[in-house]
Amino acid sequence: MTPHRSGGTGILQAKGMSLLPRRFYCAAPDLVARRLLGKILLSRTGTSVLAGRIVEVEAYLGADDPAAHAFSGATPRNAVLFGHPGHAYVYFIYGMHSCLNVSCEPEGRAGCVLLRALEPLEIYGGEPSSVEDLSAERATVGEKIMRRNRGLASSAPARMIASGPGRLCQAFGIARASHNGIDLTLPDSQLQIVKDGFRDGEIVTTPRIGIRKAADRALRFYLAGNAFVSGKQELPRTS
DNA sequence: ATTACGATCATCT
DNA sequence: GATGATCGTAATC
Secondary structure, eight states: OOGGGOOSOEEEESTTOEEOOHHHHSSOHHHHHHHHTTOEEEEEOSSOEEEEEEEEEEEEOSTTOTTSTTTTOOOTTTGGGGSOSSBEEEEEETTTEEEEEEEOSSTTSOOEEEEEEEEEEEEEOSOOSSHHHHHSGGGGHHHHHHHHHHTOOTTSOGGGTTBSHHHHHHHHTOOHHHHTTOBTTSTTOSEEEEEOSOOOOOEEEEOOSSOSTTTTSOOEEEETTOTTSSSSOOOOOOO
16 A cells, blocks of 8 residues: 555544644745645635645745746735745735745745645544445545545546646635735634645656746656646556 | 646736 | 736647
8 A cells, every 4th residue: 555656535533633834935945845745725715625645746936036026026916925934825826826935034034835736535533433424425525625626527537637837726716815915823823734644756857847947947746656736647568 | 748728717006 | 909927729740
């Protein structure tokens, strides 16, 4: 049983998860990016909890990274990047898509991590009273909501839910107007990142996707072999 | 299987 | 007025 290669939607115990503290984010973006792999993004609304394991990220630096929004200095749009670490930076792009970043570095220094893909998870709040309790209705609510948010049929493969920065925002209902600037480290925050007992396997490093400037820098990171990473599937070698 | 393009808008030149 | 940290569909090989 290799958790990072789990082929489908997993069940997650709410117990045993702990909220990442501010200091987790107070470091260079490439370090924070690697450390975020395997952690869990939570969106808690009044009636539901959406959860996804972070399986793909990109680091964006500050003044020395031409591909970063912070490269040309602070503007109203990117102000969050220059504030305290551990906050959500949400921007709108291509006229259609929202993207979610997590700010890092101490206040005054810009830098962030773009979340590029999640493996959808189900949160189970209490002790399961039976196996049936887990496998039936309650255990599929989160994915149902994500599919509905994405306009996906129940027959669509699960990797269509959140394998891409725009997709994961749509699945979680994340937009700039409602989520930009949220502090991810507060116990009552709608958006949080937590750790559980998950251990990463191998991490793959590649150049970042879809950028023209600084396209050679290897600042994209993902969990090797994970089926929920964006882009075309890596086919297993047969020879 | 791979490539091309349209949608659609906040931000910056 | 152009561009982009994208995605889904259509066209082409």
